[in-house]
Amino acid sequence: MSDLRLVIFDVDGTLVDSQNHIVSGMEAAFAETGLTMPSRSDVLSIVGLSLPEAFGVLAPGASQAQNRQLVEAYKTSYMRLRSADAAASSPLYPGARAALERLKGDDHLLLGIATGKSRRGLDVLLEAHGLTGFFDNEQVADHHPSKPHPSMLLASLSELGVGAGHSVMVGDTAYDMEMAGAAGVAGLGVSWGYHPVERLQGAHAVIETFEAIDGAIRNILEPVQ
Numbered sequence: 001m002s003d004l005r006l007v008i009f010d011v012d013g014t015l016v017d018s019q020n021h022i023v024s025g026m027e028a029a030f031a032e033t034g035l036t037m038p039s040r041s042d043v044l045s046i047v048g049l050s051l052p053e054a055f056g057v058l059a060p061g062a063s064q065a066q067n068r069q070l071v072e073a074y075k076t077s078y079m080r081l082r083s084a085d086a087a088a089s090s091p092l093y094p095g096a097r098a099a100l101e102r103l104k105g106d107d108h109l110l111l112g113i114a115t116g117k118s119r120r121g122l123d124v125l126l127e128a129h130g131l132t133g134f135f136d137n138e139q140v141a142d143h144h145p146s147k148p149h150p151s152m153l154l155a156s157l158s159e160l161g162v163g164a165g166h167s168v169m170v171g172d173t174a175y176d177m178e179m180a181g182a183a184g185v186a187g188l189g190v191s192w193g194y195h196p197v198e199r200l201q202g203a204h205a206v207i208e209t210f211e212a213i214d215g216a217i218r219n220i221l222e223p224v225q
Helices: 019-033 040-045 051-058 064-084 096-104 119-128 151-160 174-183 210-220
Strands: 005-009 109-114 137-139 167-171 186-190 205-207
Touching: 005 151, 019 040, 019 064, 040 051, 051 064, 064 119, 096 109, 096 210, 109 151, 137 151, 151 167, 151 174, 167 174, 167 210, 174 186, 186 210, 205 210
Parallel strands: 005 109, 005 167, 109 137, 167 186, 186 205
Antiparallel strands: none
């Protein structure tokens, strides 16, 4: 397997634009607990973190019990909203499907996911977009510490037998780039997500469109011999 290369994708803000339902889920969670709803920009700034860590940032004064209540209320609201029409509520970004299909067609590339979403949330989304079984490896928040801890990437590398130097993490947040750096994996930032480009410190490159991803990956990863 030494000739294989691995491209790992974040989901929210990288492959799909789920901001409207994320914000709606947050509004429902904060309303249920009676806590003050943060601004939209603050909410989007924590996308990528696992829910307990995200609420720790958004509601730093909340008790542990309130944090747990926020998490459960968000999950319930988000899944109710998303299950109605996941493809419409969290559409793929322009060019995402074509880019994924191009990369999937390369026999030397494996594709993975590393997301702060739960297993249930990811399954609903992949099914809605016809991508169930598309990725060679999927790491979710249920089984790992929150980004930027490198656990998800290290598990992906181990399970697929690909070295860190032969892998790249594609994401839209500082958490993705920090996770990549901690795992020794190259980070490829995208400009269309939830963190401004200036926050993507440590990225080997930042692309403006999915049409540029093929060349960026070739430039980052060692050529297959």
